[in-house]
Amino acid sequence: MGNPLILRKADFFASATQPVAVADRYPQHVFAEHTHEFCELVLVWRGNGLHILNGRPYRITRGDLFYIRAEDKHAYASVNDLVLQNVIYCPERLTLNVDWGQHIPGFQATSWTPHWRLGTTGMAQAKQVIALLEQESKQAAAAASHQMAELLFAQLVLTLSRHRYGTDNLQATASETLLDKLITALAGSLNRPFMVDAFCEREQCSERTLRQQFRAQTGMTINHYLRQLRVCHAQYLLQHTELMIGEVAMRCGFEDSNYFSVVFTREVGMTPSQWRHRSRVAA
Known part of the structure; x- marks a missing residue:
């Protein structure tokens, strides 16, 4: 390189x-x-x-x-x-x-x-x-x-x-807008499921309005943004750890390693194993 x-x-x-x-x-x-x-x-x-x-x-x-x-x-x-x-x-x-x-x-x-x-x-x-x-x-x-x-x-x-x-500091946004709270909550849920309806119920807000506001400000849907966050975290783990593909999937919120591989390949253009090999060769 x-x-x-x-x-x-x-x-x-x-x-x-x-x-x-x-x-x-x-x-x-x-x-x-x-x-x-x-x-x-x-x-x-x-x-x-x-x-x-x-x-x-x-x-x-x-x-x-x-x-x-x-x-x-x-x-x-x-x-x-x-x-x-x-x-x-x-x-x-x-x-x-x-x-x-x-x-x-x-x-x-x-x-x-x-x-x-x-x-x-x-x-x-x-x-x-x-x-x-x-x-x-x-x-x-x-x-x-x-x-x-x-x-x-x-x-x-x-x-x-x-x-x-920090992206994992949920309390820091207590006085901020719903969009701030949502983005921080998404970043803090990389290794577990995130339910938008539960978030809206807790914050007492309209899910439809929140989804519209999120897309207007970020250009992405909530699900796409969270998926991208998880794929980025998976790329980091693949390059910097020796974790098995299944363990990487679990740590990035994917319960099924096969589904994780499908999502990763669609977003990155290569399988997790291929990306790990290429990134380490490049490094």
């Missing part, structure tokens, strides 16, 4: 001193595997796609948040009306006296969790800050503009730190 594409600072920053900028993806198209000379925050606003980060597939949609380091390899595939924003920054150009490492996972050589989620409240606040940051980063390459952009970047980083939550 050849070396990935490298995105250069000179192509994305207005000057050699600009610390932060905003790169819109309206929409985000399929993009080959690449690394950067800079770091970035990725915030997904709507639609869906397959985000492959350091060889691990993530089915992404509204509310997904990623912290990407310069050396990380990632790509986008199977996109469907995927709308996101990349906030890019050069750590060595940041001058504010801020403990960046405390609020940006992976900023320093510490434990790193790249994937988080934002609820509706956090997304709304982040959007406001990013709009100001984008406007400021387009100003003339002056020291004052750089300083203002960095101040806004610090506000964004703190906002994300306050509102982000």
Whole structure:
């Protein structure tokens, strides 16, 4: 496998001193595997796609948040009306006296969790800050503009730190919208059945309205999204563990390994065994 594409600072920053900028993806198209000379925050606003980060597939949609380091390899595939924003920054150009490492996972050589989620409240606040940051980063390459952009970047980083939550943290969405609760509940049910009607009964909401709202925001049905989540998790387990195919199926919510193989082959284009072999050869 050849070396990935490298995105250069000179192509994305207005000057050699600009610390932060905003790169819109309206929409985000399929993009080959690449690394950067800079770091970035990725915030997904709507639609869906397959985000492959350091060889691990993530089915992404509204509310997904990623912290990407310069050396990380990632790509986008199977996109469907995927709308996101990349906030890019050069750590060595940041001058504010801020403990960046405390609020940006992976900023320093510490434990790193790249994937988080934002609820509706956090997304709304982040959007406001990013709009100001984008406007400021387009100003003339002056020291004052750089300083203002960095101040806004610090506000964004703190906002994300306050509102982000792990995909397995069901309590984090207690005050968020039904859609936030549903997406988090789906991510937390990879190894067990998920009943939409039971969720709606618990939340006292209309199943038909919820299904319509989910499709409008993500471009997928609830069942398709959950199936994609389970297939992505299966790909990770196949590549990084020695579990038998049947055990992988069970851990991904499929009680029948034969049905799991049928679904996996339909979604990925090869059997679980073939995919395991190919991914390990490539690695």
